[in-house]
Amino acid sequence: MKLFLVLACVGLAALGQTGYPTKFSPAVAERADVKRALGFIDAHFEEQVAEWIKITEIPAPSGQEQARAAYVKAEFEKAGLQATVDASGNVEARRKGTGGGPTVVFAAHMDTVFPAGTNVKVRREGERLYAPGVGDNSTSVANLLQVIRAMRDADMKTRGDIVFLATVQEEVGLKGMYAWLERNRGMADLLVGMDGALGPVNYGALGIYWSKMKFTGPGAHTNRSRGVPNPVLAAARCISEIYTVPLPDKAEEVSAVYNVGGMMSAGNVVNAVPQEVAFTVDLRTVDKQLLATLDDAIVSKCDAAARAQKVEFAREWIQKSEAGGRPEQLAGARRHPIVQTAVDVQRYLGVKILAGNEAIASGSTDANVGVVNGIPSVSVGRGYGGDNHTLREWSDVESARIGTKQIVLLAAALTEP
Numbered sequence: 156m157k158l159f160l161v162l163a164c165v166g167l168a169a170l171g172q173t174g175y176p177t178k179f180s181p182a183v184a185e186r187a188d189v190k191r192a193l194g195f196i197d198a199h200f201e202e203q204v205a206e207w208i209k210i211t212e213i214p215a216p217s218g219q220e221q222a223r224a225a226y227v228k229a230e231f232e233k234a235g236l237q238a239t240v241d242a243s244g245n246v247e248a249r250r251k252g253t254g255g256g257p258t259v260v261f262a263a264h265m266d267t268v269f270p271a272g273t274n275v276k277v278r279r280e281g282e283r284l285y286a287p288g289v290g291d292n293s294t295s296v297a298n299l300l301q302v303i304r305a306m307r308d309a310d311m312k313t314r315g316d317i318v319f320l321a322t323v324q325e326e327v328g329l330k331g332m333y334a335w336l337e338r339n340r341g342m343a344d345l346l347v348g349m350d351g352a353l354g355p356v357n358y359g360a361l362g363i364y365w366s367k368m369k370f371t372g373p374g375a376h377t378n379r380s381r382g383v384p385n386p387v388l389a390a391a392r393c394i395s396e397i398y399t400v401p402l403p404d405k406a407e408e409v410s411a412v413y414n415v416g417g418m419m420s421a422g423n424v425v426n427a428v429p430q431e432v433a434f435t436v437d438l439r440t441v442d443k444q445l446l447a448t449l450d451d452a453i454v455s456k457c458d459a460a461a462r463a464q465k466v467e468f469a470r471e472w473i474q475k476s477e478a479g480g481r482p483e484q485l486a487g488a489r490r491h492p493i494v495q496t497a498v499d500v501q502r503y504l505g506v507k508i509l510a511g512n513e514a515i516a517s518g519s520t521d522a523n524v525g526v527v528n529g530i531p532s533v534s535v536g537r538g539y540g541g542d543n544h545t546l547r548e549w550s551d552v553e554s555a556r557i558g559t560k561q562i563v564l565l566a567a568a569l570t571e572p
């Protein structure tokens with residue numbers, strides 16, 4: 156059955172120059188309704204940039220996206236869609252197709268990594284916008300809204316339905332998307348995450364485990380501290396032990412990395428052994444097996460250090476995004492037309508991508524959730540920019556036009572049967 160389905164997909168999609176099946180050809184962009192939609196984006200680009208600035212200036216730390224979500228919902232509705240906000244805070248609207256095509260979800264996260272109170276005023280200097288969160292991911296949110304308007308203005312017809320989704324809490328473990336998919340099992344046939352820079356299309360998922368390692372003991376005044384089980388010593392020994400856990404060579408196609416103690420906490424006074432000491436571990440790889448093995452090894456080191464020091468140890472999860480698999484395990488995913496279609500659309504729009512680097516079996520966006528749930532998924536860029544997750548973050552204005560047109564072309568191509 157599975158083999159039949161794969162063959163059916165390949166049969167329906169033309170084989171691109173690369174030998175991978177694709178649903179895009181220049182004829183898609185030449186369709187009268189698609190051309191009108193692309194024309195709308197050009198004609199209204201300055202308004203789009205103004206809205207992009209407006210969105211950036213609505214603070215939206217992870218978990219506090221409500222104001223930005225309210226804006227997005229109102230704009231979905233003004234553009235003629237019925238929008239809802241789910242229990243997580245995700246904003247969602249469905250655009251009906253004429254029937255017979257797959258349902259495609261386009262998702263852009265609304266949250267930023269910047270805490271409440273961060274100055275998010277946008278400064279424009281020539282062809283660049285500067286502000287925390289201006290690129291990641293306000294660009295995509297603005298792109299998404301403009302795609303909806305362009306498709307409406309052009310009366311663009313698609314066979315499959317499109318679900319437009321603005322998610323919450325992407326930056327803290329893709330939580331909004333995990334919850335959305337859980338609530339809407341079976342709804343998405345294809346998933347496109349709108350995040351990151353234009354360039355290689357991501358069709359995999361980088362596994363990311365964030366843990367808090369907590370050591371606890373009875374504590375004691377310094378005067379009475381000799382021989383008292385000490386969580387500081389356990390944590391210190393554990394950290395040096397973790398750094399002996401071997402990793403694959405950096406140069407290998409699939410590697411892994413951990414960072415221990417990005418955040419640490421211990422006591423509050425000089426003259427006592429603290430009762431609790433904690434540090435974080437950030438562990439990452441696309442290899443599911445390796446992720447589990449490394450995680451086990453790290454936890455064992457903590458267990459052993461706690462036992463040796465006679466203190467308690469507990470691991471608390473901060474976030475857990477699962478790995479998609481090694482490239483060879485994702486060979487089937489690479490052959491799904493969604494990947495080459497996205498590559499071909501970018502090429503058509505003039506995006507420069509190094510040969511051999513068109514599609515990557517990694518990713519750390521909302522699309523990861525689709526990948527680990529077996530839904531054909533990619534993430535595609537919003538434009539160009541840099542210094543993401545810093546106060547110096549900037550975006551190139553003009554490239555958002557390409558990022559937006561890309562979504563229109565993907566909507567036209569991917570909703571076809």
Ligand SMILES: [Zn+2]
Nearest residue numbers: 291292350351
């Ligand atoms: Zn992002």
